[in-house]
Amino acid sequence: MIHLPHSDHDRRRHVAEEDSDGCYKRRRTIQERTGSEAHLESLINRISEKNNSSMESNLENLAQSLGIYLITDIDRIIDIILEHVCYLPEEITAYSTLAGLLNSKKQKFGFELLHQLLEVLREKLVSADFIHALHIVIFLADLVNCRVVSSSSLVEFYESFMEAACEENIPQVRSDWFVYAVLHSLPWAGPELNDREKEPLDNLLEGVDKYMLERSTSHAKLLQVWSATEHEQKEYLDSLWTQISKLRDDNWVERHISRYYVAFDGSLAGAITHNLPIFVPPPHTSMMVYPLPTVVFRFFDYADCPDGGPVLPGAHSIERFLIEEELCSIIGNNCYSRKECAAQLVSYQKKTMVPINYMILEVIFSQLFRLPHPLLRPLFYGSVMIELCKIKDMPQVIAQAAELFYQRIDTMQLECIDRLIDWFSYHMSNFDYRWSWADWDDCLDLNDYAPRRYFVKEVIEKCMRFSYHERICDCLPSSFEEITPEKPSISFSVDEAVNYDLFFVGEKELVAEVEKAFRNKVESKEVTEMLRGFNEKDNGLATLSTFFAVMLNAAQKSFSHNFAALARYHETLKELSSIDDESSTALLQTLYKVWRHNRHMIVVLITKMLRMTLLSANAVVSWLLSSYVKQELHRFWLWEALFITVKYACDCTNRCKIKLQQMQERRDRIEQNDGDAYRLCFNEDDNLGVILDDDIEVTKKELSELQEMLKNLFLNILHYWYELFELKQHIDKELFVTAGIDPRILEVYRQFAALKA
Template sequence: MSRRRYHDSDDEYDHRQAKRFRRSNNEPKQIEDRLESLIFRVGEKSSSSLETNLEKLAGVLQADIPNYKQKILDTLYNSVTLLPFKVSIYSTLIGLLNAKNYKSGEEFVNMAVANLEQDLMKGQFEPALIKVRLLADMVNAHVISSTPIMIMFSSFVGVTKEPDIPQARSDWFVYAVLSALPWVGRQLFKEKGEDLANLMSSIDSYIKRRKKPYLSSLYTWKEKIYPPQEDYLDCLWQQIKDLKSNGWKERYLHRPYRAFDDILVNAFDHTFPIVTIPHHDDDVIYPLPKVTFRLIKQEAESETVHCVERYIMEESIRTIMKSMYKNRKECASRLLSLPSRSRLSLYDTIIETIFSDLFTLPKSVFPELFTSSLLIELCKSEPTVVPKVLAEATGILYDRVDIMNVTCVHRFASWFSYHLSNFQYKWSWNDWEDCLNQESSPKRRFVSEVLEKCVRLAYFDRIVEIITEPLVQLLPPEPSPKCKFERSDAESTDPAVNLAQQLFTAFKAKKSPEEVIEVLESAKTSLFADDEDEYAKTAAEVLVQCVLSIGQKSISHATSGITKFKTVFKAIIKGGDEQIICLNSMFSVWERNIQILELLLDKMLRLEIIEPSSVINWLLSRDMLGSFQRFFVWNIVHHCLRKCSKRLRIAKRQLQDVKEKFSACSNSEDTTDEERSKLSNAVDNLSDEVYNAYQKQKEVFLILFQRFIIILNDHLYRREQDQSSPWLSFALEKLKEVMHMYYEEVFSYKETLEQLLFTSETDSRILRVFTDFCSLRD
């Protein structure tokens, strides 16, 4: 290894500058910041080779270890955690430090093992995987001997023999071992060949006895395709077997430690005690199983389906996305700079992996906005290649819409409409005219939803100009309100019309909410002869219609009106029946502009004029069956469910904070009895708030599943012979979607659901969705 002085002034990682810095400025904080920057940035684009930079950085760190050892070790550890796609770079750097300073290497190993145990104890499985991979890769850098890694792997696989544990627990520990083998398998094969063979045999035995009743509920495609959709662990097992058949040699990973073999081989490697695996706890939520996603046909497809290079490439793409999801430009740049040293196309694999994460069930891996913005950035960064690959992938997805999971169709429509809005809505629209040949087909519904979302993102006339003439019939009506009552001086015998005129007059006179309530109370006697039921129904409808009528100019006018007359709404809309009337009235006004309808619903929910339970009852009522398959219904359903979950989370967090303060005050002699009493009361009040939020959330989920069962039973009763209708398939998939997307909440009500709703008397097709869901954690 060359020891020449470094003179390249263009290098971003100028270690001479770091030395000058230390000579010219002795402030520890500035030196620590500089060291941190050097460590984090190693491996970035540079005019010098990675090996040269690693050697020089190791020299700089070695010189500073006496004074800044803890800072250096902490930064190295944090770098691996935050930038796991550089794991081999940091393994090499740690190896070089270990070769010169055995004690530092030992401390780093102990830190990594301790943090791994802590992650397992807390149920933080994603960070734990990074630590397992780091420990495994440090075997290649001669920091750790192969013996403790082999013992750790064997103890992980030993979890599969624990009695009465969910399969998800044993799956994760087996996955942790398999996911590390591409990095360390070759070294273990050389040094621990017999132990590795026994480990592989144990894993094979476990893979064969696994049960997978949940698989069909996680499929993106409802029919068999090639390459087939596989359970994630089965697929990885086949890829590791492919690695084994090739002598544990892969052709993708860059291993910089190989350039330093003459240095590292003479270093003393470390051992560590057996990693403590916590006992199973029912409160721990293990990662849910997944299925593989294949879309773009690549060359030699039959050879690459189970090649280990595919797994390594996909894992590299995902680790970059997880690390850089807050910076789409940096993320796109790093993805496009990945090496393409395998039989797989880099661009095809990037697009396929991004779509795989977007269509992962039950939840997308990343927020849809990040996925959309990343694809846009990739297209802009490589305009000659990526748009073509993305267009090909989009075409394949459209061709498969008929067999695509309904949840994935929804995500596809959301992504594609947003993507088009950033590229002037240019698309080969004539290719989609085939959707017009079938009424109520999934393709027709998909194109209709895409066009509706495009209208939201642009405006009606713009989309009419862009699309082909045959597709115009799929556009929603031109957005405009449809108010039942208008201002008029004409007399009427209809009490509702008269009440509306009185309200319009009060609004025009700018009367206060209290005065408007007086107008309504007066009308109860003069117009409805104190008929409470008739007055309550009419007043709720007329009030909503009138407020939305005066606020129809813009969304800000409408929301201001609702906010101003909040007390009036609460005085009139008191129970569930009035809330349903309110919702029907809002829908009749803004049926042609769903975007405004959703915003107004959100406003009323935040002001607590209506309850999420009433919204669910309304959306899944017989009156709304005509819109059951429209995506906006499910957007609102999910919005209500998220709002309930958020309210409970906030209440729990507040309660936890107050409990911690109360505990600290109880142990402090400086706290007065009055302060303790206030905190004690706060704990009691927040405990009640948590209980109430939990009960409301439970009520919403119970109503939702009850309405689902009623609607499905009605359909099955009316169409008993039509066992595989598109409507039935859609409804069952939506039931499945709700269960899976909120699996933590639904599992907490599992016993109640089994006793009240999903009983032995429930239709087998509905019950199958629930039992498959329960198997995710069995």
């Protein structure tokens, strides 16, 4: 069971509950919890413990135990239940049943619960915590079944969400979330609403249908893992609407949700239901970040699962959706422990009802290949699958999945192919690279740009990063020699260096002097002075390139040797290069010539030199997309380096922006001080306000330069996702209004821009 994060539950006390003189009581911190509060938590935490008793029996006993606390600790009980609802959505029906039993014992409990629920829901929406907000909406829906919430007020609550979705001048992602929340919670409340509020429910669904017909799905194609596949790749809201429509046609009968309240019909029948207070969702703000749309990942169908076992639910069944959501919740709640995550997944309470191995893998792959980016680090998903392989039959299912990916890779998004390469090579490194490689020899007859050949070739190179050349070659069939990378080695020697275009005739003397300086561990200042002499006589770029090549040769043993050399001669390289684009290009070309047989080293050193400000991001991007390395355009390392460079530029801009915001907030705090405090600030801090003004102007200029640099990068490649939205207006004006842009590029950009429309 996960450990729930603690919070100050007393923060939600109503003003009416405070002292009559208006003085607020001191609120206890979590360290000051009483023994009674700790006992309450212990009691409620046991609700989902696995023991010989049924859940219904546990709930009945718990309700009896909590009855004596309903007078003195009602707020604390509500806070604990709310916390569990947010973090344990798979147990929501247990907590709604408990709430119903407590409401039947004390009417005030239900009244207080609903008011605090809506208050917390508002807090979650304001803070953009849409996951927990959704769990609260589902909980509210199930409270209808437990005689806590009246069915008519729940319909009115849904209508307030639909009104928020239909507001004008708001992004579609906001509207989508409100519609999604309504649809997501209907499997819980649908049967009851269909019996008691059929006409209002039908009107509500007609409104949803109208919204679905009018909304844009131009972004869907961009988010699909495959451009063509026999399996449906429906946009997430379209998919859920289809599933809810089928559930409606089936008279709201589903076979997944545990409805514990049914066992307590007699106890709950006499309970007083409460009307939900009117709820108006918080208004839209420009700073609000809403969940991006997704496409539902479908990989397995019933034919892929073994005969004689549980049947995989159909793609349009609500059971498929509900199980996937619960598995996603388990992954999210255990994302800090791969072992615990794997253990919770395989002990899923309803695993006997479905082919659980297939559903777990489909959910993991759906998150790994989620576009534009995964929910968690890709390495986490790989490590969880390694843990899952300790379970019987799971290795065979993973092997089956790998083969299916290979068969369908021809229409797979390139970004997803790259993630597949990373995962499969990592997976192979944990199983001694044992694989039926010969079964994939059909890729050898394809060209370098064919997805199958690209995939196998890059997997082999990635495997070499985890191991070494001879080890991987021994695992591969001899026919794979043509796509096996050459043995990693350095390509520098004094004799060969003479032929480098950027080096001058007298380079042997320079090489000898630099090699001698490295052997004697001469300090950076002395080396700089020596190189200045060569600069005065000859080409400065040639001197820089020769020095860098000799340095790389001297540090060739390992990454650590290279990092140490860059750190030792950092100032020398900065002075010689001046960090302009021309010097950066010279360094990059030298790096490629020296390490062209070890592309991993090239990527690592480019990353390191960017962080040490020895290369300019613009120069790296221009060089990677230049004709100088056009023969590498189909190689993974080039695009990996490009992505790293753009991300570095984005991070620099974001850090500068945060720094400026902090300085401005500090300045505002100073200006808000008045009277003696304001004068004291100036007198004692030596005109701190003036100093801050100067610093702010410098930082503004720095940020402006970084944003201009970043804009230029995006204008060239349009590759990176999140930060592009900020510069969308500039790109629209400066790039896409011009003629001559390939229609395919325009179409991709329009799909991309529609993500947050």
